[in-house]
Every structure is written in structure tokens, then in C-alpha cells.
Amino acid sequence: MLLDGRAGGRVLGDDDLAPALAVCAQDAVAAVLATTRVEAATRSGLRAAGGALWGFEQDGELLALCWAGANLVPVVPIAGGPVRERALDAFAMLARSQGRRCSSIVGDAPAVLGLWDRLRNAWPGARELRPDQPSMVIDHTPLVAPDTQVRRSRLDELDVVLPACIRMFTEEVGYSPASGPGGPYETRVHGLVAAGRSFVRLDERAGVRSHVVFKAELGAVAGGVAQVQGVWVTPERRGERLSERGMAAVVELTRAEVAPVVSLYxxxxxxxxxxxYRAVGFRQVGTYATVLF
Known part of the structure; x- marks a missing residue:
């Protein structure tokens, strides 16, 4: 479906998924949020993937893409110049044509900020702009000893894991995501736990009500990269280096069983x-940005 031949932007279909993955592979860390959606679409089809995939082409070659779902995630691995600008113009035109349906624009900072510059006068104002979010990776053994009490969480622990996730989200984003049993956030947490992508350390001392001390999730896994999200330490235990040793444990478990590269922003x-994160051995490889609505 070509929206505007001059702009080069169109809504992609299932036949475009292989070249879309090739675009994402040019910078697997920057593109992981989109890659996880594209990989899912290769298994179930775009219709079932929960969003749309936009592409920018020049001379018949797919050069950039943008996932348009609950989040808008542009992937524009073009090293500047007029082609990059035309790709962002094309995605902005597609976004304006449907109106704002996403809760955020997130991804590689130059693409996110360039897209937002084109949309800010057409969409309602952003609630918050986070323009400088270091994108970090580790692809080796952590530099600190892992916390041996950090492990994958279990479905029978959702009654303590979910409240910790809600507290973390509320601290980070500024509002509670809770919407009750079966709600989208609750379903998301359940899915991560069921998939073995939720990690916790619980305080289970005798006489103390079991609760989460440290937690983290693998929010996106694709293209050989696992992106850690939702890192949180309970407030009364902060300052004890639990995040360092906890993250070291998450890195060890993830690299051994999920993906060789662990990232976060x-x-x-x-x-x-x-x-x-630097103490654990993460190094900066780029910059993310987030526009929150």
C-alpha cells in the first residue's frame, strides 16, 4: 500500500518482513524494540502483531521502517543527509494521517527527535520529553559477582511481583499502569513471568512478609539482543549495591540462555x-530518546 509515491512511505505487508529484518539488523541494539515486533510478525503475520509496520523505500530498496503500535518506534539506520530526512518526512506524513494512537515515541534518539520535530505541531503536546538516554550494552562476563539470590520469578509469585512492577512503573513514568485483573499491564507482566523473562530477588526471611527486593525484566528480545527494562530496588534497600549484583545475575542468566548481548537504556x-551499570560492565554504544504522551 503506497501512501505517497513521492514521499516513498508505505504501509508494509507480510511479504516485506524479511527486508524489514535486514534493516533492523544494521543496528540490532538501537532497533531491538522494533525487531521484536517484526520477528513476532514473521511467526503470526502482521495482522496479529498488534500494530502496523511502515517502510521508506528508494529505488525499490527498503531503507528505513517504523513500528506503529502502542509505541511508535522509528528505525532509520541511514547516516544523515537528504535520504534520512525524506524517511522521517514519510513517517511523519503517515503518523499525521492516522492521528496519535501511541503512548510514546521511543528508540534511537536522532530518529525519535527528528520525527517528533515533524509531529509536534500536528499532535497534542507531549507530557514529557527525555532526549538523552544512554543506550548501553554488555557482551561479556560481568565485572562484579552476581547476586546468587536473583532468579527467574514464578507465576505463583505474581501476587508479590506485580505490585513491585506497578511501583517501579509509577516511579519512572509518573502514573500507575494498573487497570485490574486481565488489564493490559497485568497481562504484560504475566506474559513476561510465563516466558521466563522476569527476574527477582525476594526477601523471604522467617517472620517477614515475602516481598520483592530487586527486579528486572527482559522487555524486548530479538536479533541476538535482550533489552533489560524495569530495573527496580525496593526503596528501603537502596544504597546496598543490590542493583549492581542483581544486574550481574540478570546478565549472566540472559547471556547463557537468551541472547549473547544484553542492552538497556x-x-x-x-x-x-x-x-x-558501568560497574557491572555495560558500555554506552548510542543514545535513545523517549517522547511520552
Missing amino acids: VNSYNERALAA
């Missing part, structure tokens, strides 16, 4: 988190 002003 963090706000640049969160100096404590940046220091903890």
Missing part, C-alpha cells in the same frame, strides 16, 4: 544508575 540524569 537509562536517563542521562540518573547518575546512580549509570554508575551501577
Whole structure:
């Protein structure tokens, strides 16, 4: 479906998934949020994938793409110049044509910020702009000893895992995602636990009500990259280096059983988190940005 031949932007179909994955593979860390959706579509088809996939072509070659679902995730691995600008123009035109349906624009900072510059006068204002989020990776053994009490969470622990996830989200984003049993956030957490992509350390001492001390999830896994999201330490235990040893455990388990490269992104002003991740062995390889609505 070609929306505008001059702009080169169109809605992609199932026949376009292989070249779309090739575009994502040009920068697997920057593209992992989109790649996980494209990989899912290769198994179930785009109709069942929960969103649409837009593409930008030039001379018949797919050069850039954008996942349009609950989040808008542009993947524009073009090193600047007029072609990159035309790709962002094409995605902005597609986004304006349907109106804002997403809760955020997120991904590689130059693409996100370039797309938002084109949409800010057409869409309602953003609730928050996070323009500088270091994108970090580790592809080797952690530099600190892992916390041996960190493990995958279990479905029979959802009664303590879900409240910790809600607290983390509320602290990070500014509002509670809870919507009751069977709600989208609750379903998302359930799915991560069921898939073995939720990690926790519980305080299970005798006489103490079991609760989460440390947690993290693999929010996106695709293209040989696992992106860690939702890292959280209960407030009364902060300052004990639980995040460092906890993340070391997550890295070890993930690299052994899920993907060889572990990534994450963090706000640049969160100096404590940046220091903890660097201590574990993460290094910055790029920059993400997020526009929250």
C-alpha cells in the first residue's frame, strides 16, 4: 500500500518482513524494540502483531521502517543527509494521517527527535520529553559477582511481583499502569513471568512478609539482543549495591540462555544508575530518546 509515491512511505505487508529484518539488523541494539515486533510478525503475520509496520523505500530498496503500535518506534539506520530526512518526512506524513494512537515515541534518539520535530505541531503536546538516554550494552562476563539470590520469578509469585512492577512503573513514568485483573499491564507482566523473562530477588526471611527486593525484566528480545527494562530496588534497600549484583545475575542468566548481548537504556540524569551499570560492565554504544504522551 503506497501512501505517497513521492514521499516513498508505505504501509508494509507480510511479504516485506524479511527486508524489514535486514534493516533492523544494521543496528540490532538501537532497533531491538522494533525487531521484536517484526520477528513476532514473521511467526503470526502482521495482522496479529498488534500494530502496523511502515517502510521508506528508494529505488525499490527498503531503507528505513517504523513500528506503529502502542509505541511508535522509528528505525532509520541511514547516516544523515537528504535520504534520512525524506524517511522521517514519510513517517511523519503517515503518523499525521492516522492521528496519535501511541503512548510514546521511543528508540534511537536522532530518529525519535527528528520525527517528533515533524509531529509536534500536528499532535497534542507531549507530557514529557527525555532526549538523552544512554543506550548501553554488555557482551561479556560481568565485572562484579552476581547476586546468587536473583532468579527467574514464578507465576505463583505474581501476587508479590506485580505490585513491585506497578511501583517501579509509577516511579519512572509518573502514573500507575494498573487497570485490574486481565488489564493490559497485568497481562504484560504475566506474559513476561510465563516466558521466563522476569527476574527477582525476594526477601523471604522467617517472620517477614515475602516481598520483592530487586527486579528486572527482559522487555524486548530479538536479533541476538535482550533489552533489560524495569530495573527496580525496593526503596528501603537502596544504597546496598543490590542493583549492581542483581544486574550481574540478570546478565549472566540472559547471556547463557537468551541472547549473547544484553542492552538497556537509562536517563542521562540518573547518575546512580549509570554508575551501577558501568560497574557491572555495560558500555554506552548510542543514545535513545523517549517522547511520552
